[in-house]
Amino acid sequence: MAGPRPGLAALLCTLVLPVGGEICGDAVCNYQFVIRRARTMTHTRTVGGRVQNNQVSITNDGHLELFTTLGLDTNRDDVNGTRVWADDVITADGVQRNIILVNDQFPGPAIEVVEGAQVAVTVVNQLLTDALTIHWHGLHMRNTPWMDGVPSVTQCPIMPHESFTYRFRAFPAGTFYYHSHMSSQMADGLFGALIIHNSQPTVPSIPLLLNDWYHEEAETLDIASKYNLYHKGAGQFEYDEFPRGYSVDGVEIIGRLFVSALINGRGRYKSNKAPLSKFTVREGQKIRMRLIHGGGDHNFKVSIDQHALRVLASDGHDIEPLTVDAIIVSPGERFDFEVDASASPDLYWIRAETLREGTCVTCSNENITITPDDVVEDARAVLVYQGSSSDEDPTSQARQCTTKNPCIFLNCPFGGYPDDHYIVCISIANTSTPASPQDEADEDEDVEEYFLNFGFHVGSNINGRRFLPPTSPLHQPPSTNFITPCPPEQCQQLGCQDHSACSSKSSKTRRFGNAHHNVHIHGYTFDVVASGYPGFNRTTGVFEHSNPDVVCSNELCSTVTWRQGAPSFKVKNAPRKDTVLLPAHGYTVVRFRSDNPGFWFLHCHQSMHLAEGMARVLNVAGDRHPAPPSGFPKCGNFSWSEEEYEAAMSGAWPAKQKVCSLYQIHTFYFLLHCNHICQK
Ligand SMILES: *[C@@H]1O[C@H](CO)[C@@H](O)[C@H](O)[C@H]1NC(C)=O
Ligand SMILES: *[C@@H]1O[C@H](CO)[C@@H](O)[C@H](O)[C@H]1NC(C)=O
Ligand SMILES: *[C@@H]1O[C@H](CO)[C@@H](O)[C@H](O)[C@H]1NC(C)=O
Ligand SMILES: *[C@@H]1O[C@H](CO)[C@@H](O)[C@H](O)[C@H]1NC(C)=O
Ligand SMILES: *[C@@H]1O[C@H](CO)[C@@H](O)[C@H](O)[C@H]1NC(C)=O
Ligand SMILES: [Cu+2]
Secondary structure, three states: OOOOOHHHHHHHHHHOOOOHHHEOOEEEEEEEEEEEEEEEOOEEEEEOOOOEEEEEEEOOOOEEEEEEEOOOOOOOOOOOOOOOOOHHHEEEEOOEEEEEOOOOOOOOOEEEEEOOOEEEEEEEEEEOOEEEOOEEOOOOOOOHHOOOOOOOOOEEOOOOOEEEEEEOOOOOOOOEEEEOOOOOHHHOOOOOEEEEOOOOOOOOOOEEEEEEEEOOOOOHHHHHEEEOOOOOOOOOOOOOOOOOOOOOOOEEOOOOOOEEEEEEEOOOOOOOOOOOOOEOOOOOOOEEEEEOOOOOOOOEEEOOOOOOOEEEHHHHHOEEEEOOOOEEEEEOEEEEEEEEEOOOOOOEEEEEEEEOOEEEEEEOOEEEEEOOOOOOEEEEEEEOOOOOOOOOOOOOOOOOOOOOOOOOEEEOOOOOOOHHHHHHOHHHOOOOOOOOOOOOOOOOOOOEEEEEEEEEEOOOOOEOOOOOOOOOOOOOOOHHHOOEEEHHHHHHOOOOOOOOOEEEEEOOOOEEEOOOOOEEEEEOOOOEEEOOOOOOOOOOOOOOEEEOEEEOOOOOOEEEEOOOOOOOOOOOOOOEOOOEEOOOOOOEEEEEOOOOOOOEEEEEEEEEHHHOOOEEEEOHHHHHOOOOOOOOOOOOOOOOOHHHHHHOOOOOOOOOOOOHHHHHHOOOOOOOOOOOOOOO
C-alpha cells in the first residue's frame, strides 16, 4: 500500500534541530553534532553580505574589542575599537588558540533527556585532518557496546568528512557528559554535559563544566611527553620546568604544568580581564549545580565563597546528602550539589583551585619538605544575587577554617590536611547511597578479586603493562584487530608493552584493589567499598609511609596482594561511581557485577596517563556479545601483494564490473583560469 511516509519529514527536520539544552521529553531524541576547529578570541560577523572574521582583544576595563592587523585587504573596514559582546566570542581564557567546537559552541551543547529515552546523535566530523569518536561517559550502553565511543576498541574512528550516528538508551539517570575519546582530543574542547532526568526537575539545575586549559593543543602536549606510547618527546610543558606544584602530602599534583582553567568555557590567563561565567540566583532560592570535570589532567577543589555545598549525588548516583565547604573533583568525576542563596545579596566567587600547596625542594623519600608559595592555580566564576550589579569582580573571601569551625572537604586524594589547616576530609568510601529496599547486598559467593596496580615504571601502566590500541575494533575478527587475550592470572603478571584484554566470565562480582590515579570504568557503575590512605605526619601533612594493608610482590609492583587478608568492606549502601580517585600510596576497592557483555575500557582518566597506556580492556562474557549492526564501519591495515601489483601493471588485472560509459577514455582540454580581483 503506497502512502505518505510520515517518518521522513520528521527525520529531515531533526537533522537541523539546534541543540539548546532544553529537556527532550520524547521517546526518541535526535541531535546533530558538527565538529569543527575554530579559533578562540575571534569574532565573526557579516558586513555587507560578506562574512568577516576579526581578532578580539580585552580592554583594561574588561570589555571586548575587535582589531585587525591585516594590511592586505583594503576593502576591509577599520574595525579597531569596535566593541563586541562576550556571548558572541569563544573567549576561553582570553588567549588565542585553536579549539574544537560542537555546533560552534564551547563547551558543546548540553543534551538533556528523560531516563530510558532513545538518544540518537549524528556526529559530523568537519575537522580537516583528525579522526574522532565520542564517548558517553558513565552510560552503561547495555546491548549497544559498539556505541561506547572508544576508538579501535568499540568502533573505527570517525574520519574527516564522515558522519556516524550514535544511538543508545539514556541510562542510568543523573549527571553525565560526553567527550572525545580520541587521544587527548577532549582537552581541546570536545566535551559537553549529558543530563538524564528521572523526573521533571523541581529545582533549577545548572551544569558547571570545569576543565584545565593549555595554550598548546593536546596533540602537541602528548608528543612532548617523555613516555608517550608513540612519540618520546622531551617532556617540555610537563617535566622540565620548575617550580613544580606539590599538594600538601608531598605528592606532585600532576606532571603537566598548569596554565589556566575554565568554568563553562570561561576563565582568565594570569590576571587578564577575560569574561567569566556568571550564575544569577534570587535571594532565598535553591539551585542544583551539576559539577562536571571535563578536563584532562588537574584535580580541583571547588567551593563558593560564604556558601555551603549540599552534595546530593556523585557520578549521577544519589548519596545521602552531605554538607561540605569544598569538593575535590578529578577528571571524569561529577558531583551534584545544592546551593541555598541565603547569604546577603551580593556577588560571590565560585572557585576551582588545584591542590597545589607549594614547591618541594628537598623531595627525597625520607625527607619531603613542602615550601608554601603564593601561587594560586584556579578558575573562577561568579554567583550573582539578582539585583546586585555584576560589572565588577566580587570581593568575597573564602571562609576561614578554625579549630571551632573546621572546614569539611569531600574526596581528598590523601588522608588529611595538617592539623593547623583545620580541614576534615571525608572520603568517598565514607559516603552512602540512600538505603533502598531492593539493595540487599548480594554477598558474595561468586566473587573474583583482581588487583590492578597503577604505576609508572615503564611509563604509565597497569600491572606493568601499557595498553596499545589495537588496529581495529575488537568485535572485528581477531585477524584484523591483533588482540592478545590473556587469562585472568596473567593479568597479574609483569607483561611486555602490549595491549591486553582480560577475558572474564559473565555475572561475577569482582573487586579491584588499586593504587594511585583516578580510574574510570566503561559500561558499569561500581560500588566503592573501601579505600586506604598512606600514613602522613599530622603536623606537616606530608606522606610518611604507604598504606600497610597492601603489599607489592616485587620491586616493580606488577602484582599486589593484601598483607593480612582483605580489610572489611562496606558493601551495604556503598556509594556508586564510575570514576574514582585513587590516593597515591593507597588503594581503593570497587565492586561490580559483570552482567553487561561487551569490551569495556578501564583506564586512568588523566589524559597524559591514558596517552602513555594506563588502560585495560575488560572482555565481559565474550560468548554473549551482541553482534554489531549490519554495515557497521570496519577498519584495519591494508597491504597489496607484489604478485597482484605485477598483475595490475601487466594489464592482467581484472576490470571492475559494469564500467559506466561516462568513464570511457576521452581526451580532455582543461582551461585553467584565475579570476582573482587584482590588487593595487
Ligand atoms: C589596529 O590595532 C592593531 C593592534 O593594536 C594595530 O596593529 C593596527 O595597526 C591597528 N589598525 C589600524 C587600521 O589602526
Ligand atoms: C629535611 O630538609 C630540610 C630542607 O632542606 C632540612 O632543613 C632538614 O634539616 C631536613 N631534615 C632531615 C631530618 O634531614
Ligand atoms: C570512614 O570509614 C572508616 C572505615 O569505615 C572509619 O574508620 C572512619 O572513621 C570513617 N571516617 C569518617 C570521617 O567518617
Ligand atoms: C597493523 O600494522 C601495524 C603496524 O605495522 C602492526 O603493528 C599491527 O600488528 C598490524 N595489525 C594487524 C591486525 O595485522
Ligand atoms: C612530623 O613532622 C614534624 C616537623 O618536621 C616533626 O617534628 C615530627 O617529629 C614529625 N612527627 C612524626 C610522628 O614523625
Ligand atoms: Cu593516572
